[in-house]
Amino acid sequence: MDNFEFYSPTRFVFGRGAEEKTGALVRKYGGTKALLHYGGGSVKANGVYDKVVASLEAAGVAYVPLGGVQPNPRSGLVREGIALCRREKIDFVLAVGGGSVIDSAKAIAFGTLYDGDFADFYFGKDVKRPTPVPAALPIGTVLTIAAAGSEGSGNSIITLEPDMLKRGATGDALRPAFSILNPEFTFTLPAYQTACGATDMFAHVVERYFTPTRDVAVSDELCEGLMRTIVAESRKVMSAPRDYAARANLMWAGSLAHNNVCGAGRAQDWASHGIEHELSALYGCAHGAGLAVVMPAWMDYVKDVDIPRFARFAAKVFGVPEGEPAAMAAEGIRHYRAWLRDLGMPLTFAELGAKKEDIPALVAKLGLNGNTVGTFKPLAEADVTRILESC
Amino acid sequence: MDNFEFYSPTRFVFGRGAEEKTGALVRKYGGTKALLHYGGGSVKANGVYDKVVASLEAAGVAYVPLGGVQPNPRSGLVREGIALCRREKIDFVLAVGGGSVIDSAKAIAFGTLYDGDFADFYFGKDVKRPTPVPAALPIGTVLTIAAAGSEGSGNSIITLEPDMLKRGATGDALRPAFSILNPEFTFTLPAYQTACGATDMFAHVVERYFTPTRDVAVSDELCEGLMRTIVAESRKVMSAPRDYAARANLMWAGSLAHNNVCGAGRAQDWASHGIEHELSALYGCAHGAGLAVVMPAWMDYVKDVDIPRFARFAAKVFGVPEGEPAAMAAEGIRHYRAWLRDLGMPLTFAELGAKKEDIPALVAKLGLNGNTVGTFKPLAEADVTRILESC
Numbered sequence: 001m002d003n004f005e006f007y008s009p010t011r012f013v014f015g016r017g018a019e020e021k022t023g024a025l026v027r028k029y030g031g032t033k034a035l036l037h038y039g040g041g042s043v044k045a046n047g048v049y050d051k052v053v054a055s056l057e058a059a060g061v062a063y064v065p066l067g068g069v070q071p072n073p074r075s076g077l078v079r080e081g082i083a084l085c086r087r088e089k090i091d092f093v094l095a096v097g098g099g100s101v102i103d104s105a106k107a108i109a110f111g112t113l114y115d116g117d118f119a120d121f122y123f124g125k126d127v128k129r130p131t132p133v134p135a136a137l138p139i140g141t142v143l144t145i146a147a148a149g150s151e152g153s154g155n156s157i158i159t160l161e162p163d164m165l166k167r168g169a170t171g172d173a174l175r176p177a178f179s180i181l182n183p184e185f186t187f188t189l190p191a192y193q194t195a196c197g198a199t200d201m202f203a204h205v206v207e208r209y210f211t212p213t214r215d216v217a218v219s220d221e222l223c224e225g226l227m228r229t230i231v232a233e234s235r236k237v238m239s240a241p242r243d244y245a246a247r248a249n250l251m252w253a254g255s256l257a258h259n260n261v262c263g264a265g266r267a268q269d270w271a272s273h274g275i276e277h278e279l280s281a282l283y284g285c286a287h288g289a290g291l292a293v294v295m296p297a298w299m300d301y302v303k304d305v306d307i308p309r310f311a312r313f314a315a316k317v318f319g320v321p322e323g324e325p326a327a328m329a330a331e332g333i334r335h336y337r338a339w340l341r342d343l344g345m346p347l348t349f350a351e352l353g354a355k356k357e358d359i360p361a362l363v364a365k366l367g368l369n370g371n372t373v374g375t376f377k378p379l380a381e382a383d384v385t386r387i388l389e390s391c
Numbered sequence: 392m393d394n395f396e397f398y399s400p401t402r403f404v405f406g407r408g409a410e411e412k413t414g415a416l417v418r419k420y421g422g423t424k425a426l427l428h429y430g431g432g433s434v435k436a437n438g439v440y441d442k443v444v445a446s447l448e449a450a451g452v453a454y455v456p457l458g459g460v461q462p463n464p465r466s467g468l469v470r471e472g473i474a475l476c477r478r479e480k481i482d483f484v485l486a487v488g489g490g491s492v493i494d495s496a497k498a499i500a501f502g503t504l505y506d507g508d509f510a511d512f513y514f515g516k517d518v519k520r521p522t523p524v525p526a527a528l529p530i531g532t533v534l535t536i537a538a539a540g541s542e543g544s545g546n547s548i549i550t551l552e553p554d555m556l557k558r559g560a561t562g563d564a565l566r567p568a569f570s571i572l573n574p575e576f577t578f579t580l581p582a583y584q585t586a587c588g589a590t591d592m593f594a595h596v597v598e599r600y601f602t603p604t605r606d607v608a609v610s611d612e613l614c615e616g617l618m619r620t621i622v623a624e625s626r627k628v629m630s631a632p633r634d635y636a637a638r639a640n641l642m643w644a645g646s647l648a649h650n651n652v653c654g655a656g657r658a659q660d661w662a663s664h665g666i667e668h669e670l671s672a673l674y675g676c677a678h679g680a681g682l683a684v685v686m687p688a689w690m691d692y693v694k695d696v697d698i699p700r701f702a703r704f705a706a707k708v709f710g711v712p713e714g715e716p717a718a719m720a721a722e723g724i725r726h727y728r729a730w731l732r733d734l735g736m737p738l739t740f741a742e743l744g745a746k747k748e749d750i751p752a753l754v755a756k757l758g759l760n761g762n763t764v765g766t767f768k769p770l771a772e773a774d775v776t777r778i779l780e781s782c
């Protein structure tokens with residue numbers, strides 16, 4: 001086990017009616033005037049927005065709305081939010097939505113307090129130790145989709161315009177003070193979004209599970225347990241979207257998949273995420289959909305580095321019977337693809353709407369500059385090219 | 392799944408040499424003059440105390456030592472610590488030791504800021520919703536035994552003199568700001584203490600695993616994964632006390648067993664802990680040893696409430712083959728006792744040094760006053776009596 005720090009200070013408030021505590025929680029964490037940040041309007045259509053506003057008003061918290069966050073949130077709206085927060089003397093940033101809204105909120109919360117350009121702290125995946133952001137306004141979230149895990153993470157991913165480079169920032173200051181998770185809010189999600197979310201949270205565990213670090217029995221168990229849960233509960237919600245228990249288990253699994261309890265003491269990979277980010281930045285596809293294409297292809301490419309680990313993945317996560325390890329490894333990846341297919345995910349470049357001729361540009365945008373990405377098998381540009389070609 | 396809040400803000404700093412960060416961490420959390428609280432002197436003998444002092448001095452943190460915490464820490468030393476903190480204008484409480492030292496430190500950290508008697512906030516297990524302590528000095532820990540989980544919990548258990556009633560307090564203010572976990576510090580523990588620690592952490596998961604709450608797939612998986620880890624890694628450290636990987640996995644499992652990630656969304660039981668606390672208060676036995684006697688007896692007594700859950704416990708934790716559920720349930724408990732026996736734990740009143748004639752007094756001290764304890768099967772005084780008689 002590697003040395004590590006584990007720090008997950010977010011207060012998770014989970015369950016039916018949890019949003020009624022929003023206003024009191026903003027107050028608890030020092031907020032008197034909140035930026036109310038949201039996306040394309042679905043939170044207005046389904047009533048979540050009004051519930052949050054009612055709670056803010058009941059607690060005497062003033063608010064300034066800023067909607068319009070797109071999937072793969074962009075720097076332009078972040079800059080607009082920063083200007084608005086400064087002008088309105090906002091002291092709390094409240095995100096109502098999914099990972100894109102939360103990531104945008106984090107960038108605004110940090111950028112408001114930072115004298116320079118917020119993008120200074122957004123780096124490519126080849127940067128092993130990005131400088132953490134120094135400070136941010138307190139952040140709260142009301143989650144509406146179980147997926148990104150941003151509600152419990154210290155990360156934010158923004159697409160930097162005009163070059164459409166998807167880049168990440170990190171830092172304890174980006175961890176939400178609280179996150180409200182009401183599984184009922186996910187009942188009415190389109191099936192495709194639910195599926196993309198399950199794909200994404202599973203991938204967050206995979207990035208931690210396939211590691212060169214040895215002797216990590218505790219977190220191996222946590223990873224495998226979460227992956228089994230995500231597969232089982234996602235199958236339930238696809239056939240019964242209003243199954244509260246399944247929605248609840250999937251939602252909580254999504255937070256645990258990314259608050260790093262699964263990654264404590266382990267070198268983590270993140271090559272698939274790095275590669276995918278350029279796909280969704282270029283094509284505007286859902287992050288989960290991009291991962292469904294990239295991650296199994298990554299597995300095929302890297303599995304020979306540690307066949308026993310892939311055999312264990314097959315056995316523990318998908319119940320593949322014991323047998324010849326290389327065959328088990330292949331069978332595990334086949335099961336993974338079959339689950340993604342059942343969810344309705346794309347599995348190839350063609351299904352995603354990506355084009356082979358864009359591969360050189362995608363690889364270049366990763367910005368490796370002669371470095372590698374990933375730890376399970378460090379990948380140079382040529383490796384990334386071969387993975388993308390296999391898609 | 393029940394509604395819940397999950398809040399575990401402690402910064403865990405884990406690994407070889409982690410104690411070198413002690414002074415800087417005290418500073419980070421506002422400390423300038425720390426109470427350095429410890430136990431019977433083993434931390435002086437094994438060098439941990441000197442390492443911590445060196446780190447405090449390097450960071451320019453003043454400190455006032457207060458040793459002498461006994462297992463099952465007592466109110467007398469807590470009162471002494473509170474007076475010392477007030478007199479010396481201490482602004483940080485640093486515990487160097489195991490659960491007893493940490494629990495004593497928490498009581499001091501709270502009592503120093505509280506105008507009344509600190510014991511006002513220490514309640515019996517029959518109190519379903521004890522009033523959380525309002526505020527406390529910031530607390531840090533340097534852990535020297537993997538067991539109690541107090542390094543990541545918001546609880547403190549103190550034996551109130553002169554009646555020797557073991558009572559608990561709770562509250563977010565009692566959660567340590569940071570906890571330093573260096574598995575090497577546990578290399579030289581006596582085997583019996585290592586075993587008591589493993590017994591205790593396993594019991595923390597059991598108290599959460601056996602629940603009347605349904606549809607808790609995520610935390611069921613986490614519970615089972617941690618229990619498997621604790622059984623496997625404890626067997627390794629008993630035969631190889633300096634096995635870093637096994638010590639590390641056991642230590643981290645102990646923290647996760649009690650920071651409540653396993654209990655999110657579940658009604659928890661805690662009857663066995665409540666019953667055991669009166670045993671260790673009366674006889675001065677190790678908490679883990681008392682649990683090894685009480686908890687399997689509790690299982691025998693309550694298992695018919697939910698045989699399928701006990702059968703699942705048997706299968707998932709101890710690998711009992713599928714079969715007739717009641718037989719599987721009994722076999723699971725047998726495996727549990729066999730593991731405890733292998734650890735060298737007592738399993739009966741006689742082995743513990745407890746006496747049958749004390750049972751009425753033990754039951755009375757639980758202070759049920761006509762209420763019940765536990766949720767899996769709520770136990771009245773007559774039930775507790777029968778469980779203790781079966782020991």
